[in-house]
Amino acid sequence: MTAVTGTNWTAYDAATMTAREIYGRTLAQMGKTNKKIVGVTADLSKTTAIVHFEKAFPERFFNVGIAEQNMMGIAAGLAKAGLIPFASTMAVFASMRAGEQVRTDIAYQNLPVKIIATHAGISFGHAGTTHHCTEDLAIMKSMANMTVICPADGIETSKAVQACVDIPGPVYIRIGRGFEPPVYESEAYDYRIGKAITMHEGTDFTIIACGIAVLQSIQAAKTLKEQDGLSVRVINMHTIKPIDEDTVLESLKDTRRILTVEEHNVIGGLGDSVASVIAKSGKGCIFKKHGIYDEYATIGYAEDLYSHYGLDANGIIDQVRSMMGMEFEADENWEDE
């Protein structure tokens, strides 16, 4: 069994449990030892799985009804009273419906509110565009004081949820709808917010991914090794902000070809953060941002959409192959200008 076992609690079966289920259960366990943790939701207790915390601690859980703005304001007030609120709703509502409350009440005041947003990206594909969220990373990372995290699977969600309590300010953790296969086989690895993890070693090419794209990128790297003899490094950039600049620069130096993959608009997300690091370095690089290309996604079940938008292993392989065929512009051309 692929398990999550925190310090004092029973293992959860990460192979059969969604990331949000693991989040809810992890939070309920954390509540036992940390009395400052409180929970809020806007009529999505079961959907976001914070219901596990609600059942364990009804006296410190508040469902405000379908009112996300109010939920974020109340979370800010709870933090002002000295508590550590976890606020859960869908990513689209956390980042946009309540966007100004997140910015003005929480980020501006630098309050320790932890926003755990589910159904991010196109994971709720069949719900239609009103319930997709390919903008949240861009929105959240542009708010000063905000830490932005996109875990690769349920185990990493549990680690991120545990680690975020130690961050003194606000944290945004985006997770999907669930049912994505796990990346990690156990929780026995070093997880630190802001420190990327190399999932697959490689010297020819680097894929920097987050969220569901991490597993797909690892599978792509394995296939590329077998079929093309390519040595592809895969980085799990679980923390989008602050971005791990050292790891990006190391990959830039070692491979000079970098692809970012994310379940987000290619504008404003992980890709742009990585691009900023590369641009600042002054080093040339074959670089591409892969994700949703500035459009509202079509309707369909998540796995069909991942395939359609090339966010699965096959799509990533195509991207890598096309980038391996690209040549660096010769330096002489620069001297002519």
Add this chain to the structure above:
Amino acid sequence: MPITQEERQMLEKTACELRLKIIDVMEWSGGSHIGGSLSCADILTILYFKYLRVDPGNPCWEDRDRFILSKGHAAAGFIPVLAKKGYFSEDELRTFNHFGSPFAMHPDSNKVVGCDVSSGSLGHGLSIAAGLGLGARYLGKSFKTVCLLGDGECCEGSVWEAAMSISHFKLTNVIAVVDRNRLMIDGKTEDVMALEPFAEKWRAFGFDVMEINGHDYTQLAEAFDKAWSATEKPVMILANTIKGKGVDFMENNVVYHYASADSQVCRKAKESILRSMGGM
């Protein structure tokens, strides 16, 4: 506790000094939301000098009562109260709006000592008050949270989301006050977007509504006494006020929602304040 004659005189004198300081700030800052600062000056005075349990020597005291200026644009009225209360010197108010000052058109709780919550974007304060109320209850603390809203602010839907939740959670440790001066930037509240029947709306949302004259200290004291001892329903004090109160040429004049003034106008304003307060 009912207000004594002596107390009333003390508060009126304090409010007069506060209004004069508000005019100073208007001049020093280069312009302020003068009308709405003057309309809530008596509410702020009675709160900070009679009701709120706060300690300027220990501004982060965790059992202190909280105050949220949800109508954050009245910072030019609120921040001078904090100075008068002793959180910082009144002389510092000279920096208002200037480069690097802690004081701006809207208050920043991370910069202004004694300010509990940053505000300025309307419709936010009451939700934060609800969160403080829920937090206090969970922690077993007895502090109150008073939230002062503008009447125009109540056009914001989020105010009513907060109202629903304060009523639903029976947060009698939250006290809501509306500075009902009947004017907003573009004109009369009833012309721009009608609020009436305003008291009925709050009652329908589950509040015990008290309609009072927001410049009368006897009525203010009665209302806050009741609010402080509420146990059944959360309280909403609808304080009927006059925008620009105390300065004759600013009263009920929408032009003075936000205005700047030179020293001559400020002198006239101060003369008017002193006249209206019986030459104190």
